[in-house]
Each structure stands twice: as C-alpha cells, then as structure tokens.
Amino acid sequence: MAKKLKVGWFSFSCSEDSTIIFTELLNDHYLEWKNLIDFRSILVMQKKSEIHNLDVAFIEGAITSSEQEEKLKTIRQNSKKLVAVGSCAVIGMPSSQRNLFDEKLNQEIAEILIRFQYSAKVRKVSELVKVDDTVPGCPMNEKVFLDLVNKYLQEFGVSRA
Ligand code: SF4
Structure with missing residues (x-):
C-alpha cells in the first residue's frame, strides 16, 4: 500500500x-x-481519534487547563512534527485575553476558573511543548497551511505518483 x-x-x-x-x-x-493523507484524528470529519505514531500534529487554540496541557504533551510525544495553527495557538491571543485582566476582573472570574478547572493563565502552545512550524493568522493563513502540507508530504516521502 x-x-x-x-x-x-x-x-x-x-x-x-x-x-x-x-x-x-x-x-x-x-x-x-x-x-x-491518513487522517488519524480530526473530530469534524470522524469520531475515531488516534494519538499514536503521528507524522504531523496540527494544534489549534490556546491551552487553558491542566487537562489540555496533558493532552498536548501526549500529542507531542506521539508526533514527529507539531504545528501551531492560528493566532491563539501561535501567540496565545485573542484566546488569552484574560491574562491581561486587572485584579477586579480576576476576582470576578475566579469562581468560573475553579468550577471549570481552568488554569490561572492561558498559554500559547510553545510555552508547553516544542513547536516545529507555525501557521499565523486569525483564522489561519490558507497559503502558509497548504505550503506546509506540501512540505511535509515531501519531507516524509509521500509521493503523488
Ligand atoms: S480564528 Fe482567531 S480567535 Fe478563532 S481560534 Fe483562530 S486564531 Fe483564535
């Protein structure tokens, strides 16, 4: 095959x-x-999600809880390349707006953080794991994404023939 x-x-x-x-x-x-492409995990297309022996993992969004942090680390351990996709994953914003809240606003959201087990700070992907490539933009820049897909197809020896 x-x-x-x-x-x-x-x-x-x-x-x-x-x-x-x-x-x-x-x-x-x-x-x-x-x-x-063998799509091992992509919830908009299929229910099955396999985080094992991936060539490339694309990560969208910022990290807001310890549960998400653990999942991200598991993905990193099981992926040869990891790509942060979109501004929230690459630089944290705009998902990380609450990091800039003043004390009064932080007091107002304190209960929500506890109830939903959110972390004190929202973090971009590279604060937690090594990132091999990024796709900037909010939402992602299509051309940069397509160029990266083609780069990885070539790098991993997947032939169009
Ligand atoms: S579109 Fe913008 S705000 Fe929405 S997830 Fe992507 S980077 Fe974040």
Whole structure:
C-alpha cells in the first residue's frame, strides 16, 4: 500500500475558525489528499481519534487547563512534527485575553476558573511543548497551511505518483 502522511488535527480553547478553513480546503483538496493523507484524528470529519505514531500534529487554540496541557504533551510525544495553527495557538491571543485582566476582573472570574478547572493563565502552545512550524493568522493563513502540507508530504516521502 502506498505510504501516506499520518496527520492529526486537534482543537483546544478557541473559536475553531481555522478548523472551518480546513474543512473548506477539503472541498478543493479531499480527492487529492485522500490518497496522500491518513487522517488519524480530526473530530469534524470522524469520531475515531488516534494519538499514536503521528507524522504531523496540527494544534489549534490556546491551552487553558491542566487537562489540555496533558493532552498536548501526549500529542507531542506521539508526533514527529507539531504545528501551531492560528493566532491563539501561535501567540496565545485573542484566546488569552484574560491574562491581561486587572485584579477586579480576576476576582470576578475566579469562581468560573475553579468550577471549570481552568488554569490561572492561558498559554500559547510553545510555552508547553516544542513547536516545529507555525501557521499565523486569525483564522489561519490558507497559503502558509497548504505550503506546509506540501512540505511535509515531501519531507516524509509521500509521493503523488
Ligand atoms: S486564531 Fe482567531 S480564528 Fe483562530 S481560534 Fe483564535 S480567535 Fe478563532
């Protein structure tokens, strides 16, 4: 069987607009990608989610809880390459706005943080794990994303022939 690029797409705290861009890209690229990419995890397409022996993990969103932090670290341990996708993952903002709250606002949200087991601070992906590449933009820049997919297809020896 022809080699495929093993890919996972994971969304953390965010509006998931880069996921929407990705699904729109599938309209144009699915027929090509289905022969080249093995989608191991992408909740908008399928229920099964396999975090094991991935070639590339795409991470959308900022990290807002210890549970998310653990999941991100598991993904990192099981992925050869990890890509932060979209501004929230790359620089934390706008998902990390509450990091800038003053004391009064922090007191107002304190109970919510406890109830939903949120961390004291929202963190960008690179604060917690090594990031190999980034796709900037809010939502992600389509061209940079497509260039990266093509780069990894080549790097992992996945042939279009
Ligand atoms: S980067 Fe922008 S579009 Fe993407 S999740 Fe964050 S707020 Fe939404």
